[in-house]
Amino acid sequence: MAKIILDFERELSEIEAQIRDLKEREKLYGENHSVQIRVLEKEFEELAQKTYANLNRWQRVQLARHPDRPYTLDYIQQITDTWTELHGDRRFADDPAIVGGIAQIAETGVMIIGHQKGRNVKENMVRNFGMPQPEGYRKALRLMKLAEKYHKPVITFIDTPGAYPGLGAEERGQGEAIARNLFEMSRLSVPILSIVIGEGASGGALGIGVADRLVMLEHTWYSVITPEGCASILFRDASRAPQAAEAMKVTAQDLFDMGIADRVVPEPLGGAHRNPLKMAEILKDVILEELHKLKEFTQDELLEKRLDKYSRVGIYDESKTQGEP
Template identity: 45%
Template structure:
């Protein structure tokens, strides 16, 4: 059953009517194809109008949509001959971050992504996409391996943030994230990162200090969740919508500030309405950037990454 967000209620009602008419039509009682077509056109117009004027808080909700394609959807469609590589060689294998070797077209790559899970069982298994230190140390190991064998690195970001539990802090969560960011900045191979849903806090930038940081049109990227920000500033998570407005966390805001490099379009109504379309878009962009950066040597890639992060924010200040 389709999941509709609060601001999509008019669309939900209209699509409910369409389903009823289709059911009647399938029974052969009425010939209502034209009426269904008329209502579908109206739904399409409503979706275009709604999604062309989303508030930052509404974009947060779209980025968190339970049916939004997650890392495994991209992995299974884009990456061929995937060979998973497990463990950090220190403590355990974190299931919030999955990585391994594979091919995009004819090029071998190292792919690393955050998986939230699609149902209760998988969400518990993947800890809702919130990695512990061993997850970031696994990412470090895989990035260093890619650097050793001159393989481009592709990362998929989708997390509310790093796991904030006591056990994670005991095992050095902050240090693991810092080392992961450092590794991103010092590898001498192309590094492309795509924010496909939520890009939350250090848990996201640990995989996204890249040569190219791409964002899907309705994804978000911020230092803290709107609820967390509101709880700190106003002592109430009910102010999350105001926090989202102030945080400048949308793809459009971040591109304007020079934080990200490109906004990838989503189908009307969000990526969850046509996962195959958005997966194909992401695949084309990854191949484009891999080909672009493959013409640069290791030192040039390092300089490109350093210059990029040092210049962040200047686009919005000019």
Template identity: 50%
Template structure:
């Protein structure tokens, strides 16, 4: 499931190739089996060593891995009876924003999430996960529908940012993101948001206001992409690793700064190595949070949601 390795995974890839080569050997012996066991142990040890000390730029590379599970993968593995809903009732249907009814254990929910696409053709159709204004309008329409029928809303965030084209700006990109955030702040139904890969800028915030906000261990959540930050500060994308370190957007930073409530641990070597295990962990987390939120009175839930976001960015000044 992992697919092509990342540059910092070269030693892991070498071990995996040696294991695969020995396993293809039709003339297996006890000596070969012993060698395979030793290589597997070495692979696990190397994965633990590598993924326990990722720097911010390496985290970005993992978050963007082409085989990382996307919204549709979680829908297929963790949810049942997904019925997709299309269109924003104004302009069109944005394939970068997925929405629809689904079941999670005993809960009937509305799922909304960014979708990047797996093949190049799918990625191009989904604008590489960058939603247009019609995508956020679609999300708002479906959230209001969920509120009407008292369905919890689950949002999967995975975008480098909202679509930056002229057409999107002409159709009110910034305004619609602001409207979506405002509407979510007062949505009278539980909202859970999870950053599953990239959480870039207003494109992420547009569906990121919730009672619970979580991030996967090797995802990132930032005001801007590392390349965008490097382009502004150093006038070159070559400084993206430096920008990544300065932005403090990895899961440990986000939890320590109070930007997210929870960090979901990924399988060893990243979620792209084991979709099923990651989906199981996601399902367990969402079920637990929904069970807690369903017991909470609506007024209390809205008050806590408001206070949660009001506290972000609090700082002290000394005379």
């Protein structure tokens, strides 16, 4: 599969190609290019620091969607000591767009649930491009209730372009399934940690995103609709998605500034896809740290803080009805 190079990464990619070429010549012909390689590596690092520190919102959306970014199962493989996947919603089917199961991270037993995309066309057909159907959300809820029964914290990985909008999904109660999850997660008696690892769009993301702590990786986004969807509605032109992304303020830093995200986790230089093992290592430490904090609260304190967290989202005024003192 050809390597995906985003527009703003082309100059960096050219420097990388020069470095690879020089290293290959050293290996094949015994030539010494160490000085030139060091110069290019320094040039690459300086340019990368400048490039990724000044990305606009649309560029961060593109990074969040990069097909080489680690997905839920990639992180599970790297951060867990044991993992047993569980399947099915016990009503209709198993939805591969959402995976979930019992895991152990260090000495902590957890329930992990997350969106899962595919790496190629065949896998994406199976995973439905990470767009869950109602049975996916019902499977997620079943596993959350199982975690509650055995007093295990829930970790959710969010990475979806949205819930599947097909006719069959609507007939089987897509809206009801998502709404049920919002309701049940709001009162789940165990800690919930949600982590946005890629893109988080609409109710498709929120369906497993009601949490005590919302953590977002540096180059991710989360919004009520995709930038393309917003542009199609407001401007009647999906190609104006970059403009919509700027207006919507969808990035991790935007959500942190608005008080929606609780923490932004720095990614390796260039994004998680450039060093997935390092990203997994960072994320594992963050997960254990966040779960340790949540364990300090009693069940009642946890529910009270969760309710307060979502009550504080947004800006609003309470108006009085006519005749009210």
